[in-house]
Amino acid sequence: MNRIFSGVQPTGNLHLGNYLGAVRNWVRMQHEMESIFCIVDLHAMTMWQEPAALRQATREVAAAFIAAGIDPKNAIIFPQSQCRAHAQLAWLLNCVARVGWLNRMTQFKDKAGKDRENASVGLYTYPVLMAADILAYQATHVPVGEDQKQHLELARDIAQKFNNDYGTDFFPLPNPVIGGPATRVMSLRDGTKKMSKSDASDYSRINMTDDAEAIALKLRKAKTDPHPLPGLADLDEKGQFKAEIDAARPEAVNLLSIYAALADRPLMEIVRDYEGREFSVFKKELTDLAVAVLGPIGSEMKRLLDNPGEIDAVLGQGASRARAIAEPILQKAEDIVGLLHV
Structure with a gap:
């Protein structure tokens, strides 16, 4: 059975880039495979x-999922911490992953500065927990953006090494699902930078809760x-902007790409x-x-956030x-590695 797994961090309001690059695609995928x-x-x-902000942000992400069209009767929506298999499997996989693999992770270098x-230590071992997120469900497909490709490759390496070490084919190697157009939505203030909730200027992004x-x-x-x-002369044979146009006119490219995606x-x-x-x-x-x-x-997000009990019930x-x-x-993974269940 094909099963898709993906996640979003609850670290602030979701924005247009999250919607076009991920959530909207998930709405479609929920009808194509177990999600x-x-x-x-x-x-x-x-x-x-x-702590209080983390709890509120968790509800905000859930509200965004539901408001955008992810049906909780169809797809599974939940907080990672409420399924302890993620953390427990992550320890098993920490003992399989190699330090050299983690040292090559560019996102740690970027975030640690x-x-x-x-x-x-959590930031360093983040990719192993991400692998556990995926492998805990034996997921076959994972939607990824450019910044997560390396982590998915690591998850595949960890799954392969686990299988090789224990002479099994227990964990499938998850396949990437690459999004369509406008998976990289850029800042409204600087077309060379990705739209981000961490940008100091709220004018750099359109939040999913913004009104008209x-x-x-x-x-x-x-x-x-x-x-x-x-x-049209500025497009290549694939219907995308030529590299020189993208470099010379990033804001024009960004706004036109946003329009096409919307x-x-x-x-x-x-x-x-x-x-x-x-x-x-x-x-x-x-x-x-x-x-x-x-x-x-x-509007639907705001309605849900005014009724946190409804969100909590879904989660x-x-x-x-x-x-x-x-x-x-x-x-089963614990059995494979030799842990005793009593």
């Missing part, structure tokens, strides 16, 4: 979190350039429709589209379903 969508609160703890001696007025203001202030919008239409069609036109006209129509798509999601049911899958897999 498990996790709020990875243990991963969030690799950097210090204020120059003061890596003061980084938490906030969306309109942010898009009106979005950085552009002084030239008319690019045209409209769920090929980029070539959008470029053809707006070729040579002024940004002012385009921004107004992009705003109307963004409000039409995100407005209902934001509790999801955690129970997750444990029913993961605990037998963990027990």
